[in-house]
Amino acid sequence: MVIPLSTGGGPLIGVLTFDTLKAERVWPEELVQRLTLVAQVFSNALAGKRSEQVLRESEARLSLAADSAGSGIWERRSAMLKHIQAAEWQTIISSAKAKMEEKRR
Numbered sequence: 001m002v003i004p005l006s007t008g009g010g011p012l013i014g015v016l017t018f019d020t021l022k023a024e025r026v027w028p029e030e031l032v033q034r035l036t037l038v039a040q041v042f043s044n045a046l047a048g049k050r051s052e053q054v055l056r057e058s059e060a061r062l063s064l065a066a067d068s069a070g071s072g073i074w075e076r077r078s079a080m081l082k083h084i085q086a087a088e089w090q091t092i093i094s095s096a097k098a099k100m101e102e103k104r105r
Contacts, residue, residue: 005042
């Protein structure tokens with residue numbers, strides 16, 4: 001028996017196979033359904049791993065671009081109540097504050 005591995009009608013990412021060596025076997029429908037569920041679990045795990053890898057690569061590219069440009073990145077994740085900022089961002093903000101204070105004098 002060969003069960004294709006894919007998620008949401010996407011491209012084939014592999015197959016899950018079950019076989020017997022000594023005799024031909026008729027697979028009961030209930031067992032086929034359970035093994036198909038196992039294949040779906042594998043597919044989702046593989047897709048999740050790939051998504052995490054793509055996200056890490058994207059974050060690395062963004063970080064490299066920001067570092068190369070000498071600019072800052074600031075992000076607020078309100079659901080997590082967390083602020084994330086690049087070191088350059090603090091420099092930019094400090095410089096802007098200093099310029100504003102000079103104008104006030």
